[in-house]
Amino acid sequence: MKLNARRASALVILLALAVAACGSSSKKASSDGGSGSTSTTAAAEKITATLAGSGSTFQKSFDEAVIESFKKVQPGITISYGGGGSGKGKTDLAAGVDQWAGTDSLVKPEDVAKYTSGLLYWPLVAAPITLSYNLTGVDKLVLDGPTTAKIFQGEIKTWDDAAIKALNSGAKLPSTKITVVHRSDASGTNSNFTKWLASAGGADWKLTAGDTTNWPADEVAGNGNPGVAKAVKDTPGAIGYVDYSDAKASGLVFASIVNKAGKAVAPSLDGTSAALAQTTLNADLTYNPLNAAGDTTYPIATPTWIITAKTYKDANVVKALQAFLTYIYGEGQNLAKDVDFAKLPADFVTKAKAQLTMLTAG
């Protein structure tokens, strides 16, 4: 191994670049830290605690918005949210690694015993899942449960299929081949979309409804909502399920979905709030907004929860969690719209606030 002059000089240049990059970023970090500490001294509130969280990536943008604005109210409480997926959130909370977690799906009954300090659900917000498609000349499309099930199972292969035509009498549907795009990763969006298919598709839906699905071979897969959105946008004739904010951000066109009342409704935050209003909240604050009743209801939505333990050793953690959750059910709900989430109906908020006393120290 001889280090010749050319290689040595290239190394020197690379090192110099690396040092320069590190230098500038550390300078930025330290100046941020400085401004943060000045606001801490100016704070009036006294709770000091650290709340670490992880879990659902779906609710991450909402969590970040709430944490950001909560910091102004309670600068002494440091809240972090690492994402990583609902499964990670559940595992971390059960293991006591985190003080709180985010999840789009409920803890399985057989796993509840693993939460030795108890388990509480806190409904957070909800968001519609769109059926986005890429079909030139068709800017309005109506789909229902059974037809969507057949499309995603590969039984309806072209856009001019009789079943699609029957739902869209006015539209000029081309004979383009349908390319189905689904998720490559396990996800709450996949779970809620397939559970809607299981509910609205009836006997026509034959696959597994859950975080993962045994999709037919040779369909296209994308990682995360952005991955599916990109695949739909790049492939003429494609259709995929994408959460509302990613579909909007990618400029996708989405279908109106026939709801339980037989009305075709386009995805919207209002339609999702309407679905929540039609849904009964269980005693443990879990609920299922899929395929809800009502004329204005959009039938496919992802509910999402914060989950916490019931008892914590540190009384400050309990106080901090109560303050954070109180903020979420007050100011926080108004932030939902800015990040494309639908806020909770008033009775959900009331019931969630009533649960705050169940958080105890000891």
Add this chain to the structure above:
Amino acid sequence: MTIAVAETEVALRGRSAPGDAAFRALTLVCALLVLVILGWITLAMGKEAWPVISGRARDFFLGQTWNPDASNPLFGSLGFVYGTVVSSIIALVFAVPVSIGIALLVTDIGPRLVRGPITFIVDLLAAIPSVVFGLWGVLVLAPKFLDWYDTLARAVHPVPILGSLLSANGGGGGSGRSFFTAGLILALMITPIITSISMAVFQTTPSGQKDAALAMGATRWEMIRATVLPHSRHGLTGAVLLALGRAMGETIAAALVIGSSVQVSKHLFSPGDSMAAVIANQFGEATGDFRAALIGLGVFLFLLTIVVNLIARAIVGDAAAAAAGRGR
């Protein structure tokens, strides 16, 4: 000179025996630490995976259906093992000739002037993070290759075996993410490994043999075929197997370009899935048996790569011994 060296050795041995003993113990601890950690990883992962492997070993190792969220979940690893093996073989098919070509250019064919820059560039290739390869593969290569795959599939369609290998299930469509695309990306990633090991191996060819071949009137290629390649056979096999281990374990690049469709298909332009890729894709949402099954896949992959590496070690060891013997 020789006397002076001998004296120093004697002096060292005589003076600091306790220091030597301590140093030997320290190095031994370092070596054992690696063993302990390896054993620990295997045991801990094996324990986590046990619920799925113990009762359902047959389903796990031989089953083809992966349906973790069904009411009666099935965790068959065959589709992933197949994807891992097939994409790695494709990678070797492309990377081995190219790497050996580069190595020969550097050691025996090219002018001295180009050797430095070429080695430097190949080393740079090894420094690119795998996620960059993956993103480049999924954003640039896959869409571009879609048309090429189509053309290629049509061109070789009448050829008996090649025709079905180089095609997609159901023909056309898709996203260009496939066993084949994954293989090509992996090929790029293992090229530096094979190249640098082959260069080292080629350089051990005794120059006497090479000179003799040239003196007999052999052309450069004849010289390489008669002396360098036979001499390096074992070393090259070792290099290829080390690269194979790397290709099998590659996670994020494979996850991005292989297409995430669980199937055992003879059509290489079809999307597939690999062991490392499915762990990366699904671990975040996995709990209970699902999580155990993914960890089980990790253990399985670990064992497969250990086997490949052991074979590689045995062959490289032989080659070193043979080279040492011949050099004398």
